[in-house]
Amino acid sequence: MGLAIYAGGTGMDAEQINLDIIGNNLANVNTVGYKRSKAEFQDLLYQNVQAIGADSGTGNEVPTGVQVGNGVKLVSTSKIFTQGELTLTNEDKDIAIDGVGFFEVTMPDGTKSYTRDGAFKVNSNGEFTNNSGYLISGFQSLPADAQKIFVSDNGQITVQSASGSQTYRLPIYRFANPGGLKSIGGNLLVETDASGTAEQGNPGELGFGTLKQGYLEMSNVKPVTEMVNLIVAQRAYEMDSKVVQAADENMSKINQLKR
Amino acid sequence: MNPGLDYGASALNALQKWQDVTALNISSNVYTGHKQQVVAFEAAGGTKDASFDNVMQAVTPKAVVTTDFAPGKVIPTGNPTDIGITSAKGFFKLETPGGDVVYSRDGEFHFNQDYTLVNKQGYIVQANGGAIVKNPNKGEISINPDGKVYQGKTLINQLTLYDFNDKAALIKVNGGYSFPPDKPVPEEAVEKPTFLQGALEHSNSNPIMEMVALIQVSRAMESNMTAMKSLDEQMGRAIQFLNPMG
Numbered sequence: 001m002g003l004a005i006y007a008g009g010t011g012m013d014a015e016q017i018n019l020d021i022i023g024n025n026l027a028n029v030n031t032v033g034y035k036r037s038k039a040e041f042q043d044l045l046y047q048n049v050q051a052i053g054a055d056s057g058t059g060n061e062v063p064t065g066v067q068v069g070n071g072v073k074l075v076s077t078s079k080i081f082t083q084g085e086l087t088l089t090n091e092d093k094d095i096a097i098d099g100v101g102f103f104e105v106t107m108p109d110g111t112k113s114y115t116r117d118g119a120f121k122v123n124s125n126g127e128f129t130n131n132s133g134y135l136i137s138g139f140q141s142l143p144a145d146a147q148k149i150f151v152s153d154n155g156q157i158t159v160q161s162a163s164g165s166q167t168y169r170l171p172i173y174r175f176a177n178p179g180g181l182k183s184i185g186g187n188l189l190v191e192t193d194a195s196g197t198a199e200q201g202n203p204g205e206l207g208f209g210t211l212k213q214g215y216l217e218m219s220n221v222k223p224v225t226e227m228v229n230l231i232v233a234q235r236a237y238e239m240d241s242k243v244v245q246a247a248d249e250n251m252s253k254i255n256q257l258k259r
Numbered sequence: 260m261n262p263g264l265d266y267g268a269s270a271l272n273a274l275q276k277w278q279d280v281t282a283l284n285i286s287s288n289v290y291t292g293h294k295q296q297v298v299a300f301e302a303a304g305g306t307k308d309a310s311f312d313n314v315m316q317a318v319t320p321k322a323v324v325t326t327d328f329a330p331g332k333v334i335p336t337g338n339p340t341d342i343g344i345t346s347a348k349g350f351f352k353l354e355t356p357g358g359d360v361v362y363s364r365d366g367e368f369h370f371n372q373d374y375t376l377v378n379k380q381g382y383i384v385q386a387n388g389g390a391i392v393k394n395p396n397k398g399e400i401s402i403n404p405d406g407k408v409y410q411g412k413t414l415i416n417q418l419t420l421y422d423f424n425d426k427a428a429l430i431k432v433n434g435g436y437s438f439p440p441d442k443p444v445p446e447e448a449v450e451k452p453t454f455l456q457g458a459l460e461h462s463n464s465n466p467i468m469e470m471v472a473l474i475q476v477s478r479a480m481e482s483n484m485t486a487m488k489s490l491d492e493q494m495g496r497a498i499q500f501l502n503p504m505g
Contacts, residue, residue, distance in 0.1 A: 004275075004282035011286025018289065038338075040367055040379045041290040042434065043283075071286045075379050078369065080338050176372045176395065196372030199395070206396035236289055239466060243282045246473045250278065250480050254271065257484055 003070060005251075008243030010071030014041055015237040017074050022230050025221045033117035033187050034219035035079040036226075042075045078179040084116075084220040086212055092149050093120045093128070096217040099209020101172035104137035104198070105130055105188060112137070114173060114198065116217055117187040132186050138170045151213035155203035172208055173198040267487035269319035273300060274480050276322040281472045284464040292331070292365025292435075295464035299323045328426055330364075331463035333455055340376070342366035342402060342418070343458035349420025349449035353382035353435065360385075362421060362446075363435030364460055376400075380434040387417040402456040420452040 018039045028034040086096050095118035097103070102114035113134075120128045120136060126146075128139035142149075145162040152158075155170045175181060180194030191198055201208045277298045287293045300320045333343035343366055344351070350362035361382055368384060371377045376384045376391040383390045391408055392415075393400055401409050406418035423429065425444050429436040438444055 003279040007279065007282035007286045011282075011289075014286070014289060041287075042365075042379065043287050043290055043293060043431070071283060072290055078379075082337065082339070174395065176374045177370050179369050180372065194372060207398050233289075239285050239288075239470065242470065243285050243473065246477055247278060247282065250275075250477055253480060253484060257487060 005244055005247035007071035008240045008247060010073060011240035011243070012237055014039075014072050014074050015233050015240060017077075018233045019230070019237070021077055022226055022233060026223065026226050026230070029219055029221045029223050029226075031117075031187065031219050032119055032216050033084070033115060034221065035081055035084075035116070036219070036221045037077050037079050039074055040076045040078060041072050043070075043072055079181070079183070080220065081178045082220050084217045086215040087218050088214060089216050090214050091119075092213065093122065094118055094214055094216050095120065095151055096212045096215040097172060097203070097209045098212050098217075100174050100207060101201070101203065101209045102174065102178075102189070102198075104171075104173050106135045106137060107188075108134065111190070112198070113184065113188040113190045114175075114181065115187050115189065119216055130187075134188075140166060140168055149213075151211055153204055153210040153212070155211050169202055170211070171200045172203055172211075173200055174208060175199070263490045264487055266319050267483050267490070269321075270483045271480060273320045273322040274476050274483070276324065277472065278476045280324055281469050281476065284462075285466065285469045285473075288462045288464055288466060288469075290365075291367050291459045291461060292363055293462035293464070294329075294331075294364070295327050295462065296324050297327045299325070325427065326429070326431075327463060329463050331461045333458050333460050335455075335458045337457055339399065339401075339457055340368045340370065341457055341459045342368060343455040343460045344420065344452070345404070345455050346420065346449065346451070346453040348422045349452050350422065350436065351378075352385040352419070352421050352446070353378055354385055355380075355382050355434075359437065361432060361435040361437050362429070365435065366454075367459055378434060382434055385419075387419045389416075391416045391418075402454055404453050404455065406452055406454050418452070418454060420449040421446040422449050423447065 021037050021039050025036045083098065086098060097116055097118065102116055103118060105113045105115055107113055115130065117130065119131060121131065122142055123129050123133065126142035126144065128136045130136060139157075140159075142159060143161045143163065143166075146159050147162065148160045150158040150160075151170070155172070157168055157170050159166045175191065175198060176196035177194055180192055180196070181189035182192050184190055204210045280296045280298050284295045299322075301323055302320065330344070330347045333345055344364050350364055351366065353361045353363060355361060363378065365378065367379055368376050369379070370393055371381065374393040374395055376393075378384065386408065391400070394410060397410050397413070399410070402418065403409070407414055408416040408418060423444050423446060428438060428442060428444050430439060
């Protein structure tokens, strides 16, 4: 049996996942701090159709040492950490990171996760949380009589209240390989062996990005690019399906040889 | 008995190989740096029939599959760790965790947990000065069209490409090409390689030509099968004629 029908099938499988990823990117075109994903492909391991130096038999075989591949497979999906556009919101608790870095979020079970979504809220205890109510590391509780919050580019936070003011610096975190972070939903990412461990630093120093108060980082998905990718993926899927169809028709014809 | 049937079968086998290769080229079109395989048909000494020996040399078609290393189109992606090769010749040199060397034109790279530039299989990219390692405190990496790797304004490495006289000896391995360990071929550094950061070299297979090939394969199979069927029918008639009792 020919490999063609399987090669076409692996192509369809790979394109299906590619379509899923493009669909997810398009769905998150307005998600704050979302980073687009991309599918990465490689060819499947090659079969040695004929070993080097083997007898070619009736002469209808490929020459020595030729390998024919088995198709294509998805090797990884990676997130692309290019900067998203910063949008002015004028909300004093919206903080965007311009450049490298993540905010650290404490999950309800005590583990840490990381996000670039800086749309923060304050809970009834005066603590800074994300939209899900999880605490953000590095913030001090706001006094009940707080009047104004200032966040400078280098992470200096100044809270003015009737009883005085407090000043501290908000740390941010970075990873050697942010593409290796695992996405757990809710705009949150957790570290993995591939991402490396979180490294704490101050905004605006040693390669860390700066903070922008009153801004949010939008998704870095470019809708036009994704639509083009969608068309390409769909056409590739179609071509792979034609391969399966052609291989099937040819096999059926061969079967009809015997009267 | 009837060599015509054997020839037909050989042709069908060869055509099926062509179909396999076409299917592979189409399904691998999404794979960056993929090099298409091409099929050529050549005559080969085939089955020998004793009665024909001195009259004619039996000849059957044989499919020869080779890899076409022509460059593919380089298309921008905007991802700073994607590096497209814009020079026609040469491969990136990569080192596997096992210490083996793999050559590939696929420039879909990442920085790993040690800030080292690796490909998607995790193999380390080997530049002129060894692995490309980023200092996290000094900002982003930029790569010149001539392969100079800068971090900020500091030159930290120089990307190099390697080429071979005998590319036909390359074998396909996971993540690229290599040589059989017992038959190494010396690598040669490519003079003045050129690169494009934020772009990827796509497969060099042409989808239109591949779809045309699919049609050609199908029709060639059909005509061979028609020939075989009519030979079969002729034999059937001969048997009937010579054996009227049957």
